[in-house]
Amino acid sequence: MTADATGEATGDATRGHGRFGTDAPPPQGPFPPTEAMLSEPVPGDVARAQEDRLRRVWKTPEGWRYFSDVNNTSVGRWYCLTAFFFMLCAGVLALLMRLQLAVPGNDLLSADRFNQFFTLHGSAMMFLFAVPIFEAVSILILPALLGARDLPFPRLSAYGYWCFLIGGIFVMGSVLFDVAPRSGWFMYPPLATEDEGIGSDIWLLGLSFIEVASIAAAVELIVGVLKCRPPGMRVNLMPLYAWYVLVVGGMILFAFPPLIAGDLLFELERSLDWPFFDAARGGDPVLWQHLFWIFGHPEVYIVFLPSIALAAMIVPTAARRPILGYSWIVLSAVGTGFLSFGLWVHHMFTTGLPTLSLGFFSAASEAVVIPTGVQLFAFVATLMAGRVKMSLPMLWIAGALAIFTAGGLTGVMVAIAPFDWQVHDTYFIVAHLHYTLFGGMVFPVIGGVYYFFPVITGKELSNRLGRWAFWLIFAGFNLAFLPMHLTGLKGMPRRVFTYPGDLGLNWLNLVSTVASFVIAAGFAVFLWDLLRPKGSRRTPRNPYDAGTLEWSQSPEGETWGVRSIPYIHTRYPLWQQERILERMDAGRYYLPDAEAGQRETIITSVIDARPLQVLRLSGPTWVTMLAALFTGGTFILPTFKMYAPALICGVLAAMTVLYWLWTATARIPERETVDAGLGLKLPVYVSGSGSVGWWAMWITMLGDSTAFASLVFGVFFYWTARSDYPPPGSDHADPWLAGAALAAALLSWGLTLVARGLNRRRRRGARLALAAALPATMAAGAALFYALRLPGLDPVTHVYPASMWVLVVWAGAHLGLGLVMQGYCLAGLTFGRITPRHDAPMWNVSLYWHFLALTMLVTVATLAVVPRVM
Amino acid sequence: MIDDPTLEQEQEFAEEEASLIKLTFGPLIWAAHFVLSYGAAAVVCAKFPAAIAPLRWAIAGVTLPALAGILWLAWLAWRQWDFFDRDESHDRSGERRHEFLGQAAFLLTVPSFIGTVYTALPALFAGTCR
Known part of the structure; x- marks a missing residue:
């Protein structure tokens, strides 16, 4: 037995192998690798041949075939840009609403159009921006954070993206035809069930379709975090972002299914007149409120946690030291995830439930402050203990912390039921929720865009424009939403298209309207910075001198991700593992080659990341887009009562998916084991509880059972x-x-x-x-x-x-x-x-x-x- | 071979399959207590509004074992964390991960405990369903 680079004993990779259902040959060879093995140079000609093969296998399709790509970098980029586009659309709706509210008695928008706008603004910001951007950013950067070549199911990501695009255009486009949903983003019956026209159906069917895509993404990301980590990256070494992805993925599995079940009941009432929410025939509209908010409140944290996870990546880089209180942040992520499921009734304080029940939810709403606060304190402590370099991403994070804290404080206020009765349905709530969402989501995400832009594109965004955008949005935001607390306390109700001129609300509303255009100006600057041509010069690798693995992405636009998958034994490998970059680039670590001519990545064990399998990944295809089109037809056509074509689309979608599974999954390999590098031989085909497919099924069925429950x-x-x-x-x-x-x-x-x-x-x-x-x-x-x-x-x-x-x-x-x-x-x-x-x-x-x-x-x-x- | 301390420790802390699940036991007790309290209150207040006193006793009867369970988990996790053993010689090994999972589980029992106490408070103070 020899000692490896880490002082840890090198043993045999077979150890710890033995899961039920796994009949694959066990991994063979030394693991972990010794320092001597890692210092051995790779011969130049071997390395060049390997690079050629890798480059060929991971080549992005060109021309119009580009859109058949399934690689996480392509899909992630489309996903991010699409979600950002929908955010801009929803933002334009907000500006139009602010124009309508600028002066009392305004007639710029009719009441009906105003209803459509606020419904679509909320729905789009939540379902087409906030949740998808989490999936988009995670698909884009999670493999890089884990040193993986791709996520385990690339075609599933692509399918999810195409579903999102089709559903999003359908829902968003409805406003152009004056048929958008108009009963509020939570679609309360009986207003929404009795609504004439197809608006409610568009909301139900279009968004159900996207919810299914969200669950697909959650499955992909959970399996990615659990099984696609680089060899040696034990759970206590994972980047914090991965912890958050795990927690949020789990939350999606328990939060979205109740809404899908609710959608099913709702649509059955709309189309077939089954009286689930009709009090005259024994139904109860409050059931919808329960199902919606069992989804809706965890949703807030589903949006918040991944964004704050970006802060957890940016803060250590800015402080130039490892995060303080790693375990405390894990605690806060997991704890927030759990407690957020005990809060939903605080949206229903005014429905007349027993006060005792209200008390339980009020208590849980106060308790969630503890884990939420812990992570903010951990960030502040890290910054105080480090030597802070105030980079542009850090500026956005600082702004986020300030705004989110203010939103959190009003949150503590509205969690008290009697206070909530006073401000329920007023602009106080509008101010509160925008403070939490801008601070907890918009600012960290934009900070994340500035931070990760060099990883994704090899270019940097402008520092000067970024500061302009920040100060415009930060100042505009506070000017627009701080007065709304007062507007609300003075009694202005939400979701009403105008107000009388003698209530003392005029100047408050005018200030909010003017400031909303300052926010818009900031977004315009950001948008220009994002899209403007940036020349051909690539930024140096790792410009912020960060310590985590995503900054090891191969330079010069190589699409293989990492040249070889490293052995990890620290939390900040680029800071703490000497010569790691050099060895990764030389192809010294795992999977430096693509001998079989297929895309591959390493599958490791859940807790200690022992290498278990070389997973063959599927490549570019049109079948995912086709499957999404047919699935879209199945959901969208019933809106227009075209049930027969919808049924045909459903059958075609099923056939396409079957073709996809039959031709691309669980293919019998030409050899049972392959050389994974560093003397390690790993199986290619694994069945039972060791396989990623089994994990995906398990996780999917967990979500499915939640809907049934x-x-x-x-x-x-x-x-x-x-x-x-x-x-x-x-x-x-x-x-x-x-x-x-x-x-x-x-x-x-x-x-x-x-x-x-x-x-x-x-x-x-x-x-x-x-x-x-x-x-x-x-x-x-x-x-x-x-x-x-x-x-x-x-x-x-x-x-x-x-x-x-x-x-x-x-x-x-x-x-x-x-x-x-x-x-x-x-x-x-x-x-x-x-x-x-x-x-x-x-x-x-x-x-x-x-x-x-x-x-x-x-x-x-x-x-x-x-x-x-x- | 057993006198090789590294190997011994590798065996002791060999892959704990269930340990990621164990992290969630504290919050799960909170969740179970929450669902029981809320469910009981919903049924009693809807069907037998007069039975508020037995309901409050029932909630107390659920709360005490829940708190005891969380404390017990915290004790187990505290031992696994092994806070007072700051021996850095077996740094970066399986033991680090083992202790990390203990620490995270311990920390999670703290908000679980507080959350459970908070949930019980309304039953302590509210003398009626209305």
């Missing part, structure tokens, strides 16, 4: 909120048919597991078991349907049958998906795409069926047992 929550909510749920004398689901549905589903689940086991043990009968599972799945679906159909439960009459039917629709759709998956595995076995050794799809499908079995169990219990007890 929200529907079940609805049933219990109606029971507590209404005395007529279920209505006396009502029919219930047929218990025998429901039981039969459960039995058939459990049989199908068991057969799927049996098929996996038989295949793995090279026995006969795997295909037979799967073939038998197919009719069992269909029987389960049919029995479930008739369990409600036969007693004649009509979903239009009352919310009770409707809430039962929606569970059946949900479970039925999942049975359908499970059926397709079983068919996919059957085809894979038949055509040799799945072998006893290469059976990743079987493991992933089994995992899906575990969740489906649970869904069926809960559905049948809620259908057949619970109402009889109620």
Whole structure:
């Protein structure tokens, strides 16, 4: 046993290997690498040949084919620019609203148009800018922070982007045709459900589509952080940004699904007249408020945390020292993530809930201040302990801290229910939320753009223009929004298109309007700086002298990311690991080559980042764009009541996705192991819990189960909120048919597991078991349907049958998906795409069926047992 | 081989698969306590508004074990953190990660504890659902 560069024992890479379902050859060779191994030079001709191969493999497609690219750098750039474009559109809406409010009794905008504008302003800023920009920036820089070549599912990122673009244009474009949603960004029923016209449908369907894309991005980013770290980067060495991505990804999984469930109920009421929010037929509009804000409040932190994560990267660089209180910041990220789920009712303080309930949420709203404050103190402490170099990015972060703190203080005020009753729905709230969002999101993101611009483009933004932009936006912001606290306290309500001239509000509103144009001027300067031609001269590598790995990106516009993937044993490798850059560039570390002619990156273990696998990544393709187009059709066409074309689009989308999976995922490699560099041999094909696909399925199903749980929550909510749920004398689901549905589903689940086991043990009968599972799945679906159909439960009459039917629709759709998956595995076995050794799809499908079995169990219990007890 | 201190420690702190999940146990207790308190209050106030006294006792009955659980987790995490052992000789090894996870878990129990106390306060002071 020898000692490596770190003083750590060098052992065998096989250790710690042994996950269930993994049949891959174990990693072989020394790990961690010794200092002697790292000091050995790479011969020049070898290095040049490797570079040629890498360059060829990672080449960005040219001409119009550029848009078939799936690499994180291309997709991330499109994503950022698109989100920024939508922000500018929403900003223009804000300016027009401010013009309308400049003087009392103004008639620049009609009341209806004003309603459309504030609805779209809020919706676009949240769904088309704040959340997507997190995904965009993370897709762009996370691989660089981790020294990875790309994220594990590049095509999924591209698919998510195209979905976002299509959905965003659809929602944003509606304002040009005077049909935009107009019931406020939270779409409260009954105003929104009863709204004539297609505005509410555009909001529901267009944004649901984007929410699905957000969940896809969350899956990608979580797996990226857990499995794509460079060898040796243990969890306690991760860049803080990665911690935040992990927390925010987890929050998206639990926050977005309730909204998707709510959207489903809402759209069923709009299109099929199922009375979920109609009080006359047993429904309750407050359920929507619950589902919306269970999403909506964590959303605020989903927006805030990744932006403050940018500050956590910029502050140590500016202070020129490692962050103080790394563990404290991890605490605050995780703690904020949790507590933010206990705050949602503070948006509903005026709905007449029991004061005791209000007290719980008021308490949690005050408690969240603790973790939020801790990270700000950690930043301040780092700055005090370091030798600060006041760079331009740091200026934006300083502005952010000042504004966010002010927003946080008014937040503490409105978290007290009696105070909230006074200022609810006034401009005080408008001021509060803009202070938190500008300070917690806009300023850090712009600071992040200035900071990371050289990493992304190799160019620098102008220092002078950046300072102009900062002072214009900072001064304009405070001038526009500080007076609004007073406007609100004097009683001016939100979302009303004008105000009378004798309330003492005139000069306050005029100041806000004038200042809003100062903000706009600042953004214009920033936009010009971003887009102006910057010449061909590249900035030196690492201009801010930062310590983290993203600054090791290869110079001269190479698209391979890093020349070789380093061994990491410090938090700030560029500061703390000698000669690391030189060795990375020389190709001394891992994966310096692309011998197989395919894009590859290293997969490591979750806690200690031991190398486990060389993952083959998929390259440029049009199939993601096509899949997004068809998915878009499926969501967008129902807005115009074109159900048949929507159905056709849905089928085409499913077929495109199946083609994509069949041709590009879990391909059987030509060799079982490849040389990963430094004497390490790693498997290429891994199935079961060691594979990234299995992790992605697990994480997706977690989100899926949250949506299902929200529907079940609805049933219990109606029971507590209404005395007529279920209505006396009502029919219930047929218990025998429901039981039969459960039995058939459990049989199908068991057969799927049996098929996996038989295949793995090279026995006969795997295909037979799967073939038998197919009719069992269909029987389960049919029995479930008739369990409600036969007693004649009509979903239009009352919310009770409707809430039962929606569970059946949900479970039925999942049975359908499970059926397709079983068919996919059957085809894979038949055509040799799945072998006893290469059976990743079987493991992933089994995992899906575990969740489906649970869904069926809960559905049948809620259908057949619970109402009889109620 | 076991007298090789580095190897011994590598074995002791070998990959803790569940340790990332363990971080969340403190906040999870807070969440469970929160959901139970809120759920109980919602059901009691909607269906049996007269039963406020038993509800307050029930919340107290949930709060005490929750706080005890958080304190117990904090004690375990404190030991894992090993605050008073500042021996830097095994720097940068598995033990560092082990102690980091202990420290983070310990720190997380602090807001969990405070959050749980905060949640219980309304039940302590509010004598009615209205």
